[in-house]
Amino acid sequence: MTGAQAIVRTLEELGTDIVFGLPGGAILPLYDPLYSSTKLRHVLVRHEQGAGHAATGYAQVTGKVGVCIATSGPGATNLVTPLADANLDSVPMVAITGQVGRGLLGTDAFQEADIRGVTMPITKHNFMVTDPNEIPKAIAEAFHLAVSGRPGPVLVDVPKDIQNAELDFVWPPKIDLPGYKPVTTPHSRQISQAVQLIAQAERPVLYIGGGVIKADANKELLEFAEYTGIPVVTTLMALGAFPHSHPLNMGMPGMHGTVPAVGAMQRSDLLIAIGTRFDDRVTGDVASFAPEAKIIHADIDPAEIGKIREVEVPIVGDAREVLSALARTYRSAKNIEPPAIGPWIEYLDDLKERFPRGYDEQTDGMISPQFVIETLSRIAGPETIYVAGVGQHQMWAAQFVDFENPRTWLNSGGLGTMGYSVPAAMGAKAGQPDTEVWAIDGDGCFQMTNQELTTAAVEGFPIKVALINNGNLGMVRQWQTLFYEGRYSNTKLREQGEYVPDFVGLSEALGCVAIRVTRAEDVAPAIEKARSINDRPVVIDFIVGEDAQVWPMIAGGASNSEIQYALGLRPFFDGDESAAEEPADIDEAVDESAEQAPDQAEQKEN
Structure with missing residues (x-):
């Protein structure tokens, strides 16, 4: 068969059922056998970035490898953003790109x-096939590389003449990756040391990252948390x-x-970090982050351990195996009981009572965006x-x-990619039909990739x-409000009262049902109507x-001890670095902040 036929056959043998792509000259040989495949569904996107994000969305909801295809040159470079996005969020993805024939390489x-050179820093691995x-x-x-160890994107560049060349197809091939042997089973000594630290802790916290979902x-997390009674914080990538x-x-730690x-992390005397990388959006100022906490850090990627914070107990391994080993060792260890942390839990429960999630109603008569999302969650469900x-x-x-x-x-956690939502949702629907x-998109993000609604x-x-x-x-405007004296430089997308673009008309032109909502009482009915339509996409334009x-909010680079519950409320430590070094002082600061907080009943009603 030809090289192109071999690509299709290999994807079929690997269990791939769907690929997202856009044809072009250098990848055209591959598209001919795709036409005949009865096992592979090809989704024709309107932009290669959409193909990459759709592959990511598919991978995130299924745990399988997402596949995207693009031609050489601009087709391949349009995959750079989704590759970087998948790399930072550890998403298993394989991108197959066409390349000019070997005889033309280096001739402009x-x-x-040179897509290999372009993407080398933002892929787990990439290579060019030079032999059919x-x-x-x-x-x-x-x-194998994409889905094993710490997941990530891999790019395979295939010159056009290799796609046209003939070969004798042999399956299965022998996978030979010298030096690549991810450690999945944690070392028993580290597990025992971790259990000893946990048993001695008075204020432990399970600090959970997206690696727990990947694994x-x-x-296992639920069982370990319930057995030990240790409170849990889940990062942006670990929600759910x-x-x-x-x-x-x-709840979620960090900037928002x-x-x-x-408060749990700042007062903790032991952080049990699993599948997380101590991202700057979580730690804020590292020097003042969890100042009294010892660290147990478990991760599949040894490069992450100790990169940001010194670690007392490093554990390299798969998150599921780590949690299973911790629970097994804890139960079997003599003279070790779950930690006596009743006062710690009472303190945190008190924080939850004093500082519930809430928001102020809009004073300009407009719909509160938080109300929209809260209503959506209530109606659509978990x-x-x-x-x-x-x-x-994203934060709301x-x-x-x-x-x-x-x-x-x-969501796009690490890279923060505007335009991620619509194509990733499409990929998610493909994976879980x-x-x-x-x-849930913003009007700025939506204008970057809304063409995929046609797809x-x-x-x-x-x-x-x-x-x-x-x-x-919106987020840029918020920072301009807080830190740039309200100088709104280039953040306004339309004039007040105008609909430019008209997202209802645009969405209808792209093949969707579209609804505009301007009153709070219409939010729930619009959501219910959208849920009843299942033969095409639906867009609700919430003004x-x-x-x-x-x-x-915690200002960028500030200490987590300076978290502000709402605009105008003083932070826990009010920026006093000396006080931030004394975690016990948070009690008094919490009391003072709570006095300034809205009445709790009113807050919950809002």
Whole structure:
């Protein structure tokens, strides 16, 4: 068979059922056998970036490898953003790109680009196939690399003449990756040391990252947390790994995290970090982050351990195996009982009572965006898949959707990619066709990739889009309000009262049902109507106030001890670094902040 036929056959043998792509000259030989395949479904996107994000969305909800295809030159370079996105969020993806023929390499031929060189820093691995006989082995190795160890994107570049060349197809190939042997089983000595530290802790916290979801370890996490009684914080990428409704769930930590989660980490004497990388959006100022906490850090990637914070107990291994080993060792160890942390839990429960999630109603008569997302969560429920782009709408979704299950929350966490939501939601729907999928998007993000709604309409992916339309680049505007004296430089997307673009007309032109909502009483009926339509995508254009802000908040680079519950409320330590070194002082600071907080009943009603 030809090299192109071998690519298709290899994808079929590896269990691939869907690929997202866009044809072009250098990849055209591959598209001919795709036409005849009865096992592979090809989704024709309108932009290669959409193919990459759709592959990512598919991978995140299924745990399988997402596959995208692009031609050489601009087709391949349009995959750079989704590759970087998948790399930072550890998503298993394989990108197959066409390349000019080997005889033209290095001649600046039409649509030639060194995509290997371009993407080397943002992929787990990449390579060019220079021998047609190596095609099955190369793609099989790419899949193995993408999904094993710490997941990530892999790019395979295939010159056009290699696609046209003939070979004798042999399956299965022998995977040979010298030096690549990810450690999945944790060392028993480190596990024993961790158990000893946990037993001695008075204020322990389970600091859970997205690696727990990647490892399908949510069951093990729940069992370990309930056995030990240790409170849990889940990062932006780990929402759903531990049920929102569970009393031990303190919420999301970091820049826009909950007061209980941030307070727990700042006062903790032991952080049990699993599948997380101590991201700057969580730690803030590292020097003042969890100042009294010893660290147990477990991760599949040894490069992450000790990179940001010194670690007392490093554990290299798969998150599910680590949690299982911790629970097994804990139960079997003599003279070790679950830690006596009753006062610690009482303190955190008190924080949850004093600082519930809430928001102020808009004073300009507009709909509160938080109300929209809270209503969506209540109506659509925890079985729905929610996909967000980046910005205010992303943070509000993280705060006001009640995530009870893993793989129901997709967002661009590490790279913060505007335009991620719509194509990723399409990929999620492709991976879980029987599950309702909502893209929660901002009007800025939506304008970057909304053309993929046509793909969704034509290909039969009836996703729903909740468009939080405040006429601005909302998060940038919030920072300009707080830190740039209200100088709104280039953040306004339309004039007040105008609909430019008209997202209802645009969405209808792209093949969707579209609804505009301007009154709070119409929010729930619009959501219900969207849920009843399942033969095409639905876009709801929610017109919300431009001055709504995301709270709580920690300023970039500031100490987590300076978290502010709402605008105008003093932070816990009021920026006093000397006080920040004394975690016990948080009690007094919490009392003072609580006195300034809105009445709790009013807050909950809002």
